[in-house]
Amino acid sequence: TEEPNMVKVKAIRVHELGGPEVLKWEEVEVGEPKEGEIRVRNKAIGVNFIDIYFRKGVYTKDLPFTPGMEAVGVVMAVGPGLTGIEVGDVVAYAGNPMGSYSEEQILPANAAVPVPSTIDHKVAASILLKGMTAYVLLRRCFKVEAGHTILVHAAAGGVGSLLCQWAKALGATVIGTVSTEEKAAQAAQDGCHHVIVHTKEDFVSKVNEITSGKGVNVVYDSVGKDTFQGSLSCLMSRGFMVSFGQSSGTPDPIPLSYLLPKSLFLTRPSLMHYTATRDELLAAAGEVFANVASGVLRVRVNHIYPLSDAARAHIDLESRKTSGSIVLVPDI
Numbered sequence: 001t002e003e004p005n006m007v008k009v010k011a012i013r014v015h016e017l018g019g020p021e022v023l024k025w026e027e028v029e030v031g032e033p034k035e036g037e038i039r040v041r042n043k044a045i046g047v048n049f050i051d052i053y054f055r056k057g058v059y060t061k062d063l064p065f066t067p068g069m070e071a072v073g074v075v076m077a078v079g080p081g082l083t084g085i086e087v088g089d090v091v092a093y094a095g096n097p098m099g100s101y102s103e104e105q106i107l108p109a110n111a112a113v114p115v116p117s118t119i120d121h122k123v124a125a126s127i128l129l130k131g132m133t134a135y136v137l138l139r140r141c142f143k144v145e146a147g148h149t150i151l152v153h154a155a156a157g158g159v160g161s162l163l164c165q166w167a168k169a170l171g172a173t174v175i176g177t178v179s180t181e182e183k184a185a186q187a188a189q190d191g192c193h194h195v196i197v198h199t200k201e202d203f204v205s206k207v208n209e210i211t212s213g214k215g216v217n218v219v220y221d222s223v224g225k226d227t228f229q230g231s232l233s234c235l236m237s238r239g240f241m242v243s244f245g246q247s248s249g250t251p252d253p254i255p256l257s258y259l260l261p262k263s264l265f266l267t268r269p270s271l272m273h274y275t276a277t278r279d280e281l282l283a284a285a286g287e288v289f290a291n292v293a294s295g296v297l298r299v300r301v302n303h304i305y306p307l308s309d310a311a312r313a314h315i316d317l318e319s320r321k322t323s324g325s326i327v328l329v330p331d332i
C-alpha cells in the first residue's frame with residue numbers, strides 16, 4: 001500500500017553493476033523529510049568520476065541504488081523542528097549521501113551548504129565536489145606555496161582544471177599531463193606553465209627535463225594504474241605523492257622500500273575525511289565559492305545533458321572525451 005505523503009519523481013537507478021547501460025530511468029517515491037532532514041528539488045547535478053566507480057563496483061554500495069554525489073537544488077520541505085533552513089533556499093551538497101541523479105531527494109540538513117545568489121546553479125553543481133577536492137589537495141594534504149613545482153595528471157579534467165588554476169594563483173609552477181592537443185590548449189589557459197601530451201611524450205623524462213633533473217615537490221595523481229610508478233619517479237628528494245583517484249585502474253601495490261631512495265611521502269586522501277565535520281565542510285565550501293567570486297577559479301561547465309541521459313555522460317567521461325565539468329539537468 002502506498003503511503004499518502006509520498007512524492008513520485010523520476011531518477012536514475014542501478015539494479016546491477018556494469019557499463020553505462022545499467023543506468024535506468026525510473027519512477028521512485030521520495031518520502032517527506034524526517035527530523036534533521038530536508039527534501040530538495042535538484043536543479044543541476046554534478047557528474048564525478050566516482051559515479052563510475054560505484055556503477056562498476058570499484059567502490060561498493062548495496063543494490064539497487066540511485067547514483068550521484070553532488071547537486072544543487074531548491075528546498076521543497078523541511079523536517080519537523082528544523083531551523084536555519086527554509087523552503088525556497090538554494091542549497092548544494094557534495095559527498096554523502098549518494099542519490100543525486102534524481103529529480104528530488106531527501107538530504108540530512110547538515111550535508112547542505114548555502115549557495116551564494118551570485119553563483120549560477122550549474123556552476124555550483126560543477127564545482128562544489130571538485131573544488132573542495134582541489135582545496136583539500138592543495139591546502140590540506142600538502143600545502144602548496146609560491147616557488148613550488150607541482151605535477152597534475154588529467155590537467156584538463158574536472159578536478160585537474162581547478163587544481164591548475166588554484167595552484168597557479170598560489171604561485172606554484174604547474175606541470176600538467178593531458179591526452180590530446182585540444183586538452184593541452186585548455187590546460188594552458190587554466191594556468192599550466194608546461195603541458196605534456198602524454199600520448200606523444202614520456203611524461204617522466206619530460207618532467208626531468210623541465211625541472212633540470214630536480215623533480216617536483218608534489219604530484220597530484222588521479223589516474224592511478226597507468227601513472228603511479230612514473231609519478232613517484234618525478235618527485236624530488238622528500239617529495240610528496242598524493243594519489244587521489246584511479247581513472248585508469250587501481251595502481252599496483254608497491255613495497256615500502258620504494259619510498260626510501262628519496263625519503264618520499266605518500267598519502268591516499270578522500271574528500272570525505274577532510275569534510276567530516278560541519279565546520280570543515282562549510283570552510284571548504286566557503287573557500288571554493290570565494291575563489292569563484294574572486295575570479296581565481298573559472299568554472300568550465302563544458303558538458304550539459306538531460307538527467308534521463310546520464311548514461312551518455314558516463315560514456316563520454318569514461319572514454320576521455322570530456323574536459324572540465326559535466327552537469328545533468330532534470331527536465332522539471
Ligand code: NDP
Pocket residue numbers: 047048049050129130133154155156157158159160177178179180183222223226244245246247248249269270271272317318319320321322323324
Ligand atoms: P576527470 O574530468 O578528470 O576525468 C578523468 C580524466 O582522467 C580523463 O578525462 C582523462 O584525461 C584521464 N584518464 C587517464 N586515464 C584514463 C582512463 N583509462 N579512463 C578514463 N580517463 C582517464 O574526472 P573528475 O574530475 O570527476 O575526477 C578526477 C579524478 O579525481 C578521478 O580519478 C576521481 O576519482 C578523483 N577524485 C577523488 C576524490 C577524492 O576524494 N579522493 C574526490 C574527487 C575526485 P586525459 O584524457 O587528459 O588523460
